[in-house]
Amino acid sequence: MHELVNKVRMLRAGFVFSEPQILEIANSFQQAMTDGLTGKGSSLKMLPSFLTKPTGREKGIYLAIDFGGTNVRILTVGIKGNGEYRILKRRSFPLQDRGKGYDFTSREATGTDLFQFIAGQIESLLEPGQIYPLGFTFSFPSQQTGVNQAILIKWTKEIQTSGVEGHNVSEMLQKALVCKNLIQVIPRAIINDTVGTLLTSSYIDRYADIGSICGTGHNTCYIEPSSPITGKPMIINMESGNFNELPATKYDLQLDRQSQIPGEQRLEKMVGGQYIGELTRIIIQDFINKKLLFVSGRPEIFFTPYKIKSEDITRLLTDESPDLTDVSQWLKTICRIPHSLLEERITLRTIASIVIIRSIQLVTATFTGVLKHIDPSLEKRHTIAIDGSLYELMPGYASKLNITFKNIFKGKSDLIETKLTKDGSGVGAAIAAAIVED
Known part of the structure; x- marks a missing residue:
């Protein structure tokens, strides 16, 4: 003792x-x-x-992807001005599901596979005729050269998807959206x-x-x-x-x-x-x-x-x-x-x-x-x-x-x-x- x-x-x-x-x-x-x-x-x-504080006067309906780990969230957000906002719709999904036979976080998965899977989850949140400026939260060390340009430096949080490190993730997402014919979704910013x-x-x-x-x-x-x-x-x-x-x-x-x-x-x-x-x-x-x-x-x-x-x-x-x-x-x-x-x-x-x-x-x-x-x-x-x-x-x-x-x-x-x-x-x-x- x-x-x-x-x-x-x-x-x-x-x-x-x-x-x-x-x-x-x-x-x-x-x-x-x-x-x-x-x-x-x-x-x-x-x-x-490449961003500073918002003014609090911003308004509109926006789409957001939150990719911070093995689960991804997608939101549509109504921004009302005067510091007010409301989450209109949301959904989340795992990037790995052994029961369903997929794992987009492994070395065997490619970046193309990963981003096409994410893009494929978006459609159910969209309203016909609505244009959605998109903000993308990508929570991994990335070198930004502009507000909508980010190159992944290195995966963390035990994610190992191949073909993403050293590549522009904004462009990879954009290509996936085009592939899924989601032309009403317009990427505007990528952030941590x-x-x-x-x-x-x-x-x-x-x-x-x-x-x-x-x-x-x-x-x-x-x-x-x-x-x-x-x-x-x-x-x-x-x-x-x-x-x-x-x-x-x-x-x-x-x-x-x-x-x-x-x-x-x-x-x-x-x-x-x-x-x-x-x-x-x-x-x-x-x-x-x-x-x-x-x-x-x-x-x-x-x-x-x-x-x-x-x-x-x-x-x-x-x-x-x-x-x-x-x-x-x-x-x-x-x-x-x-x-x-x-x-x-x-x-x-x-x-x-x-x-x-x-x-x-x-x-x-x-x-x-x-x-x-x-x-x-x-x-x-x-x-x-x-x-x-x-x-x-x-x-x-x-x-x-x-x-x-x-x-x-x-x-x-x-x-x-x-x-x-x-x-x-x-x-x-x-x-x-x-x-x-x-």
Whole structure:
């Protein structure tokens, strides 16, 4: 028991940061932003969007595609002006369905197959005689050369579709629409999901100047006051999930080695919903190997990569009963562990909590780096628009993020507001199309 307590204490010391450490990471992030903007070597790509804030007066009916992972959403959005909008129709569909015999995310699938499949899902949302300017949210690292031109740099989120990296995804979508004879759909803008989230929030909130995804993946964008391209305000997609100037533990290194892109997306692998379950599993596996947990057996779930999901972490953290009854039930039904000690259940919950606390601290550190860049003395109000399941659904995530801000900025933290922006990536694509059309 004493050895288990010491192991948990060492884990916490390696994961949870002090305020000076958070500020040190924030400063490194700010420097990486500057380096990226000025063309120096940086893990932040600092990609231009060629868009700035909407005026709030945009109007019309627009089509939006939201492609951010293995599920794609299509929306028709009525934008009414005065910061008002309404989702008129929506549908979502998976890019992989083994029951139906397809997987457009595998190496065997081509980009042509992928985009023709997406285009084929659009027709059911269209009204006869209506022209639909299209905004396309494409949430993968892409080099933009214009508001409707984007070349995929590299797939992330374990997608491997061939023939897309290094190609203009806007042109691939356009060809697919023509192939499906959807001539009433007119592509106008391509954006990242963080840009969409920021556009959606800034359409109704003039203080919104940072947008972030805290869900399966992680990335942040912001409004650069003076773009190196135009000298005017422009939304910059940082691809911040790739930030790598971070103190990594042996568990982070193990997760990185076994991933499909070792050495890349280091921040995302420490904070994103795609990885927090796996990171927790790797830690628990180490505890089991050291005979500190479940000494009477070897639960396979903790020795099978990616078997533990963010939903399991949520379940561990939600249980507040004195004997952790729900955790016990989870161990019985999901993990096939019929008997567990209370100390073991507490340890699992503590490990999950430590992983989540570090996620919150790292995300807050990067937001702090952005704020230091755009408002060094923190003299103005700022809204950080956030979408994603971690921020919305993980117990304590949003509140602890705001507490961390309070600790860092002391009396000035009231100038910072974080705001859940639902459907931001989809609605934002429609707003992007509206900005171009306006």
